[in-house]
Amino acid sequence: MPSVWPLLPWYWPGxxxxxxxxxxxxxxxxxxxxxxVKLKKILIYLAIACCNGTGDVLLKxxxxxxxxxxxxxxxxxxxxxxxxxxxxxxxFLAGFxxxxxxxxxxxxxxxxxxxxxxxxxxxxxxSRVFLHEAVSxxxxxxxxLITCGVGLVARGPSLTEPRHSHTLPSAKEQHxxx
Amino acid sequence: MNSFKxxxxxATLVLASSTGDVLLSxxxxxxxxxxxxxxxxxxxAVIGRVIRERLFLLGLASLIFSxxxxxxxxxxxxxxxxxxxxxxxxxxxxxxxxxxxxxxxxxRRRWISAALxxxxxxxxxx
Numbered sequence: 681m682p683s684v685w686p687l688l689p690w691y692w693p694g695x696x697x698x699x700x701x702x703x704x705x706x707x708x709x710x711x712x713x714x715x716x717v718k719l720k721k722i723l724i725y726l727a728i729a730c731c732n733g734t735g736d737v738l739l740k741x742x743x744x745x746x747x748x749x750x751x752x753x754x755x756x757x758x759x760x761x762x763x764x765x766x767x768x769x770x771x772f773l774a775g776f777x778x779x780x781x782x783x784x785x786x787x788x789x790x791x792x793x794x795x796x797x798x799x800x801x802x803x804x805x806x807s808r809v810f811l812h813e814a815v816s817x818x819x820x821x822x823x824x825l826i827t828c829g830v831g832l833v834a835r836g837p838s839l840t841e842p843r844h845s846h847t848l849p850s851a852k853e854q855h856x857x858x
Numbered sequence: 859m860n861s862f863k864x865x866x867x868x869a870t871l872v873l874a875s876s877t878g879d880v881l882l883s884x885x886x887x888x889x890x891x892x893x894x895x896x897x898x899x900x901x902x903a904v905i906g907r908v909i910r911e912r913l914f915l916l917g918l919a920s921l922i923f924s925x926x927x928x929x930x931x932x933x934x935x936x937x938x939x940x941x942x943x944x945x946x947x948x949x950x951x952x953x954x955x956x957x958x959x960x961x962x963x964x965x966r967r968r969w970i971s972a973a974l975x976x977x978x979x980x981x982x983x984x
Contacts, residue, residue: 720893781882781886781892781908782892782893784882784883784886784887785886785887785889785890785891785892785893786891786892786893788883788956788960788962788963789879789880789883789952789956789960789962790952790953790956790957790962790964790968790972791968792883793879793949793952793953793972793975794949794971794972794975797949797975797978797979800978800979800982804982818981819981819982819983821978821981822977822978822979822980822981822982823978823982824978825974825975825977825978825981826974826975826978826979827978828974828978829970829971829972829973829974829975829978830971830975832967832970832971832974833967833968833971835967836965836967836968837963840961840962840963841963
């Protein structure tokens with residue numbers, strides 16, 4: 681009677697889901713790495729969105745303390761750098777720029793850009809809760825659309841594979857390897 | 859005439875900020891994974907490596923230029939028109955530039971997502 685193990689829809693030695701030469705430890709490592717990459721993607725998306733949105737709201741809160749800037753007294757704007765809300769906002773925006781650059785170092789631009797749009801969603805929530813601004817139904821519809829767009833792209837691959845990465849080494853390279 | 863001037867400013871702003879994003883992306887791809895550099899050599903090495911990259915400086919200059927274009931456009935037109943129009947157009951423009959200059963695989967999923975985000979940003983001002 682043939683064994684049913686190879687038919688199981690899960691990783692199992694001998695059912696062709698992975699190379700037979702691979703041992704259980706290598707499989708565990710691969711799964712762990714996949715999980716780590718996934719976690720890294722989620723964390724960087726959250727960092728970009730939260731730092732961007734929070735930074736904007738903090739700047740807005742700080743500028744409320746300062747009042748409107750008039751062109752005739754434009755040096756007034758330097759007082760902004762003394763306001764704790766604005767300093768905090770600038771720190772958050774610096775954090776945004778750092779996480780944005782980090783994300784760009786291992787993901788496509790078209791993958792990272794929607795995350796920056798997620799910052800608008802955070803801004804909408806924070807300005808409702810923290811600044812007590814009215815958020816119209818149209819704006820919530822916009823938030824919903826942005827969230828759908830981000831969710832769509834986030835589920836896809838993060839990096840375009842280089843076109844020649846999987847080709848075999850050339851004869852010269854093979855010779856050098858030997 | 860005035861609205862023509864305004865749209866020229868918005869177009870310049872959109873082009874400059876998308877170009878800046880594309881240049882930053884190209885610079886970061888050239889540098890490699892920042893997380894790895896930070897883990898092995900520390901944060902200062904990351905900053906040093908990034909600011910010595912010429913493409914990064916070009917991208918930054920482009921983003922600063924786009925910021926001044928934004929200020930100019932804001933002084934000519936309503937904030938409720940300029941900010942969302944430029945932000946949403948930037949998503950589409952960046953996707954196009956990324957496809958042609960970075961050779962990114964912008965498949966149907968990413969086009970739909972860019973369109974959704976673009977419309978969503980426009981709705982935010984309503």
